[in-house]
Amino acid sequence: xxxxxxxxxxxxxxxxxxxxxxxxxxxxxxxxxxxxxxxxxxxxxxxxxxxxxxxxxxxxxxxxxxxxxxxxxxxxxxxxxxxxxxxxxxxxxxxxxxxxxxxxxxxxxxxxxxxxxxxxxxxxxxxxxxxxxxxxxxxxxxxxxxxxxxxxxxxxxxxxxxxxxxxxxxxxxxxxxxxxxxxxxxxxxxxxxxxxxxxxxxxxxxxxxxxxxxxxxxxxxxxxxxxxxxxxxxxxxxxxxxxxxxxxxxxxxxxxxxxxxxxxxxxxxxxxxxxxxxxxxxxxxx
Numbered sequence: 001x002x003x004x005x006x007x008x009x010x011x012x013x014x015x016x017x018x019x020x021x022x023x024x025x026x027x028x029x030x031x032x033x034x035x036x037x038x039x040x041x042x043x044x045x046x047x048x049x050x051x052x053x054x055x056x057x058x059x060x061x062x063x064x065x066x067x068x069x070x071x072x073x074x075x076x077x078x079x080x081x082x083x084x085x086x087x088x089x090x091x092x093x094x095x096x097x098x099x100x101x102x103x104x105x106x107x108x109x110x111x112x113x114x115x116x117x118x119x120x121x122x123x124x125x126x127x128x129x130x131x132x133x134x135x136x137x138x139x140x141x142x143x144x145x146x147x148x149x150x151x152x153x154x155x156x157x158x159x160x161x162x163x164x165x166x167x168x169x170x171x172x173x174x175x176x177x178x179x180x181x182x183x184x185x186x187x188x189x190x191x192x193x194x195x196x197x198x199x200x201x202x203x204x205x206x207x208x209x210x211x212x213x214x215x216x217x218x219x220x221x222x223x224x225x226x227x228x229x230x231x232x233x234x235x236x237x238x239x240x241x242x243x244x245x246x247x248x249x250x251x252x253x254x255x256x257x258x259x260x261x262x263x264x265x266x267x268x269x270x271x272x273x274x275x276x277x278x279x280x281x282x283x284x285x286x
Contacts, residue, residue, distance in 0.1 A: 003226035006218045007234045013215035015241035018080075018089055019249060020204045020211070025085030028201060029193040033208065034077050035186030040209020041179040048217070053172050060173060062165055069161040069174070070181025076154035077182070079147040086144035088252035089242040094133050094262045095148035097236070100269045101126040102156025103163075110160050119275055122268040129264030132257055171220045179213070232273045236266050 021033050049057055060066050083092040101123045107113040130152075134145045165174055197205060222231055239262065246252040254262070 003222045003224075003231060004234065006222035006225070007231045008237055010215045010218035010222065011235060011238040012241050013211045013218065015089070015093075015238055015245055017208050017211035017215065018084060018093075018242065019245040020208045021081050022084045022089060022250065024201060024204055024208075025081065028195055028197060028205075030078060030081045030085060031186070031189055031193045032195060032197075033081050033205070034074070035183075035190045036205035037077060037081075037208045037212050038074070038179055038182030038186050040206050041213040042176075042183050042209075044210055044213040045176055045179055045217070048213075049172060049176055057173055057176070058170065060177065065161055065165055066174065066177045067181060069158055069165065070178045071185070072154050072158040072161065073178055074182040074185050076151045076158060079154065080151040083144040083148040083151065086142065087148070088250070088254065089246040090239060090252065090254045090262075091133060091258050092144070092148040092151075093239055093242050094254075094258060094265060095130055095145060096151040096155065097239070097262075097265045097269065098126060098130050098149065098152035099155040099159060100232075100272060101265075102153055103159050104272050106156065106160060111163060116275075119272055122271045122275070126265050126268030129261040129268065131261075132264065133261035135257060171223065175216055175220060233270050236269070239266075 017037070021037070024033050080092060080096060083095075104115055104119055105123050108115050130149065134149075162174070243254060
């Protein structure tokens with residue numbers, strides 16, 4: 001029960017971060033918003049780690065993978081924040097939900113995992129769901145929708161590297177290093193686009209870092225009480241929070257096509273999660 005509560009709490013906090021980012025995108029550059037997400041994540045996370053989890057802060061044996069992982073998430077964040085500056089939170093997140101499908105599609109090549117016909121069918125079905133959302137040829141295909149899809153692709157690669165690091169590094173260390181990579185990259189870029197924020201905007205920028213760091217910390221803590229495969233379907237609760245925030249704060253509500261595409265993508269993702277769980281269980285028995 002602890003695992004579910006922590007996991008669902010994370011999927012409430014992370015969309016709140018997205019809501020602040022979308023609101024700020026009307027006055028601040030996307031790169032500046034992305035920088036704030038990482039800078040304030042370090043400001044919040046580092047003291048927590050040093051006080052409560054100091055024993056877990058041993059240096060990584062995979063610095064190159066940690067660097068690539070941090071770079072992928074940083075770029076994914078830029079694309080996602082750009083997409084939600086133009087299209088609704090729900091539509092952007094729906095398209096980004098192709099990430100688990102990307103992981104499955106690339107697993108045979110990058111992780112050496114065998115993917116059977118049924119999971120390949122689920123991947124294809126999920127991609128059809130994403131095409132239903134963007135409806136190329138029926139509505140104008142904009143850069144924001146492409147950026148949201150790009151977010152899903154980059155996040156898929158990010159998840160693959162996370163799998164590789166799972167047994168090598170402590171998840172808390174991985175969280176901290178990812179934040180450091182993003183903060184350094186953002187600080188290098190930020191002088192070229194900086195817009196002086198108001199006091200209120202500074203508070204919102206801090207809130208982005210706060211909800212990002214606490215949300216990811218809750219995700220990591222939830223894995224202490226349950227396997228990732230069992231918790232994975234709960235990640236789709238994020239779309240519920242996103243729809244609520246979009247409706248009440250931005251007057252956005254998904255159209256029927258988005259709901260249909262969302263249903264197909266989520267169904268495909270959940271099937272893949274369940275199928276992977278069955279395969280792992282059978283492997284352990286044998």
